[in-house]
Every structure is written in C-alpha cells, then in structure tokens.
Amino acid sequence: MEWESRYSERARGMKASEIRELLKLTQQPDIISFAGGLPSPDSFPTVDIAEVTTHVMLTAAEEALQYGTTDGYSRLREYCSYWSKKEGIDSSPEDVVITSGSQQTLDITSKILIDKNDMVIVEAPSYLGGLGAIRAYQASFTAVKMDDDGMMIDQLEETIKKMETPPKMVYTVPTFQNPAGVTMVEKRRKQLVDLAHDYDFVIIEDNPYGDLRYSGTPVKAIKAFDDEGRVIYTSTFSKIFSPGMRLAWVIGDEPFIRKFIIAKQSTDLCTNSFVQRILYEYCRRDLIENHINLIREMYKEKRDIMLKSLEEYFPEGCSWTKPDGGLFLWARVPEYIDTKNMMGEAIKERVAYVQGAAFFVNGSETNTMRLCFSYASNEKIQEGIKRLGRVIEREIKAHKA
Ligand SMILES: Cc1ncc(COP(=O)(O)O)c(C=O)c1O
Numbered sequence: 001m002e003w004e005s006r007y008s009e010r011a012r013g014m015k016a017s018e019i020r021e022l023l024k025l026t027q028q029p030d031i032i033s034f035a036g037g038l039p040s041p042d043s044f045p046t047v048d049i050a051e052v053t054t055h056v057m058l059t060a061a062e063e064a065l066q067y068g069t070t071d072g073y074s075r076l077r078e079y080c081s082y083w084s085k086k087e088g089i090d091s092s093p094e095d096v097v098i099t100s101g102s103q104q105t106l107d108i109t110s111k112i113l114i115d116k117n118d119m120v121i122v123e124a125p126s127y128l129g130g131l132g133a134i135r136a137y138q139a140s141f142t143a144v145k146m147d148d149d150g151m152m153i154d155q156l157e158e159t160i161k162k163m164e165t166p167p168k169m170v171y172t173v174p175t176f177q178n179p180a181g182v183t184m185v186e187k188r189r190k191q192l193v194d195l196a197h198d199y200d201f202v203i204i205e206d207n208p209y210g211d212l213r214y215s216g217t218p219v220k221a222i223k224a225f226d227d228e229g230r231v232i233y234t235s236t237f238s239k240i241f242s243p244g245m246r247l248a249w250v251i252g253d254e255p256f257i258r259k260f261i262i263a264k265q266s267t268d269l270c271t272n273s274f275v276q277r278i279l280y281e282y283c284r285r286d287l288i289e290n291h292i293n294l295i296r297e298m299y300k301e302k303r304d305i306m307l308k309s310l311e312e313y314f315p316e317g318c319s320w321t322k323p324d325g326g327l328f329l330w331a332r333v334p335e336y337i338d339t340k341n342m343m344g345e346a347i348k349e350r351v352a353y354v355q356g357a358a359f360f361v362n363g364s365e366t367n368t369m370r371l372c373f374s375y376a377s378n379e380k381i382q383e384g385i386k387r388l389g390r391v392i393e394r395e396i397k398a399h400k401a
Pocket residue numbers: 037100101102103104127129130173178206208235236237238243247248
C-alpha cells in the first residue's frame with residue numbers, strides 16, 4: 001500500500017521526532033538518563049491511589065464508568081478553579097475544562113486558533129511537544145531569546161515591530177521552563193500582557209511546573225495580569241501526581257472555552273471519567289498538598305545533587321542554569337562542541353541527555369543540552385554527571401590537540 005500521497009497536506013508536514021527515537025535508546029536499563037522529562041517513579045502515591053480507587057468503585061462506579069460531559073467532572077473543575085487561585089488567577093468553574101493532558105490543551109487550542117502560515121512566537125528554546133502541536137496546524141514560527149529572567153520582552157517587541165502583521169499568538173512556558181529551567185519575572189509578565197493588548201495577540205501560558213518550587217519567591221501567573229481574557233492558561237497533574245493519569249486543565253475566556261468544548265467533543269467526547277473521579281477524591285482528602293510537599297523535598301535534593309555534581313565534574317568553560325524549581329536545567333559546553341555529535345560518546349559511557357538544538361525552531365545553539373534531574377536516583381545523578389564530565393573533557397582535549 002502506498003500511503004505518502006494519501007496523507008493530508010497537514011500530515012505530510014509531520015515528522016518523527018528524533019528526540020522520541022533518542023528517548024527509546026535511553027530507556028535501556030544500564031543507561032543513566034537525564035534525557036526524558038519524567039517524574040521520579042518513587043514519587044507515585046500508589047497506596048493512596050489504590051485506596052481512593054476502591055472508594056470510587058464502591059461509591060460512584062456508575063458515574064465513573066460512564067461517559068462524562070466534555071468539559072469535565074464538575075467537582076474537579078471547581079477544584080482546578082480553586083487551585084489556580086494561588087497563582088493569582090480569578091476564574092469560575094465554568095472557565096475551566098478538564099483535558100487529557102496539557103498536550104491536548106495545546107493541540108485543541110492550536111486547532112481552533114491556527115490557520116496555515118499564522119505566525120506564532122515561541123521562546124528560544126521552547127517545549128518540543130508544544131512546538132509539535134502548533135506545527136501540526138501549519139503555523140510559522142519566530143523565536144525570541146530568553147535570559148535568566150525568562151523571555152526577553154524588549155526583543156519580543158522589536159521582533160513584532162518588524163513584522164508585517166502582528167503574531168496570532170505567543171506560546172510561553174514562563175515558570176521553570178522546559179527546557180531551560182528559567183522563570184519569567186513578574187515585571188515581564190505584566191509587560192507581555194500589555195504587549196498582547198497593544199498588538200492584539202493571544203498568549204498561551206503553559207504551566208506544568210509552577211507547583212514544583214524548591215527555592216525563591218513564588219510569582220503570579222501571566223493570566224493573573226489579564227483582564228481582557230487574552231491569556232489561555234493550562235496546567236497539569238502530570239508532574240505533581242501522575243502523567244499516566246493524563247489529566248490537566250485549561251482556563252480561558254468564555255467564548256474561547258465554548259469553542260474549545262465543541263472542538264474537544266469531536267476529539268475525544270470526554271476526558272476519562274474514571275480517573276477524574278479518582279483524582280478528585282484524592283484532592284478532596286487534601287492528599288495532593290501533602291504529596292506535593294513530599295515531591296518538592298525529593299526534587300530539591302535531586303536538583304542540589306545535580307548542581308553540586310556539575311560544579312565538581314564539569315570542566316572549565318561549561319555553565320548551567322540554576323533553576324528554582326521544575327525538572328530541568330540547561331547546560332552549555334564550549335562553543336566548538338556540538339552536543340548532538342557528542343551524544344554517541346555519551347551513550348558509550350552509558351549516560352544520556354537531550355541536545356539543546358532540538359528545542360530551537362531554527363536549530364541554533366548546538367553547544368547546549370537539557371538535563372532532567374527528577375528521574376534518576378540520587379546516586380545515579382552524581383555518577384551520570386561524572387561520566388558526562390569525562391565525555392566533555394575528552395571533547396575539549398580532542399579540540400585542543
Ligand atoms: C511545558 C510542557 N507542556 C506540556 C507538557 C505535557 O504535559 P501533559 O502530560 O499534561 O500532557 C509537558 C510535559 O513534559 C511540558 O513540559
């Protein structure tokens with residue numbers, strides 16, 4: 001069967017991600033992987049989930065096993081609206097839709113907002129899955145640099161001024177960004193909302209990591225500064241509870257949410273009713289807050305071990321971000337080293353990372369890498385960074401020879 005010519009124009013543009021291929025390789029048991037963005041398997045609250053699941057089956061099986069409404073389980077929507085208040089977001093449960101992961105939010109949002117060649121501005125670097133979801137609807141991209149304070153809003157404005165038409169939307173992961181680990185400061189959040197007003201574009205605020213803060217002062221969501229309804233906010237239970245459950249939420253302006261629900265209906269009818277009830281019961285018992293406190297401690301320790309190991313084992317000429325939360329940090333090696341080419345050597349040492357160039361829409365910054373500190377055990381973080389340091393040292397020596 002010949003398939004290529006049958007694909008829609010849209011599907012022809014979809015390419016296998018080389019990172020997914022890489023992640024398969026890094027799943028070999030003897031490789032210390034800093035590549036995937038996975039929560040620690042030790043973090044899952046299995047006993048509590050088993051108990052809560054039994055409770056749901058004994059008390060609400062008929063509803064839990066039935067189709068649900070497309071917008072989600074009403075009590076969970078209420079809970080998400082309440083949960084988002086600590087980020088300064090003033091929403092009602094009607095502004096919330098429960099989705100099968102933030103990835104679905106990004107897909108459906110792109111589906112309803114993006115026409116072919118619409119301009120979307122993203123961060124450089126940006127979350128690969130976000131780029132993939134937006135690219136699937138044939139958007140064009142422009143990227144704006146970040147520094148330690150997040151997306152550089154003055155550069156964003158310069159970029160927009162040079163455009164014939166303003167962008168349709170700006171996609172940002174403002175807190176403990178994937179991949180760079182940096183956080184957009186509050187001043188820039190306000191500036192971004194003002195710019196969105198001035199140039200009439202929409203902001204997608206993707207916030208999976210906001211609850212995973214280990215140091216520093218909490219910042220309000222970008223959505224907290226939005227009084228026009230132009231910020232679409234999405235967050236997820238993947239990193240604070242379980243990615244396998246596939247539960248997230250989106251908060252938006254009323255007309256947007258109405259359209260979102262229509263689009264979601266033809267995508268999946270409804271989000272899994274069973275797991276929504278389990279999660280709600282888990283939250284209702286206040287278990288989620290205790291759980292987040294536990295994983296914060298766990299990940300803070302891992303972050304600190306990685307930072308200390310980098311100091312100890314990475315050679316001179318390397319630098320890295322020092323994130324206050326999330327799961328990632330971003331490292332730079334000397335400019336003459338291409339981290340994509342170096343990957344073969346790293347795999348020989350049985351350690352893996354993701355080459356930074358993969359996260360840029362224009363593929364630049366070949367001397368960078370993303371390191372995830374949440375997944376490997378504490379001992380393996382130290383050993384993995386030691387091995388990676390050796391690999392970089394060899395590259396430096398080979399260059400100087
Ligand atoms: C920035 C960002 N957005 C969205 C997602 C997807 O999250 P979910 O599991 O809720 O689909 C991830 C997962 O790594 C992410 O890092």
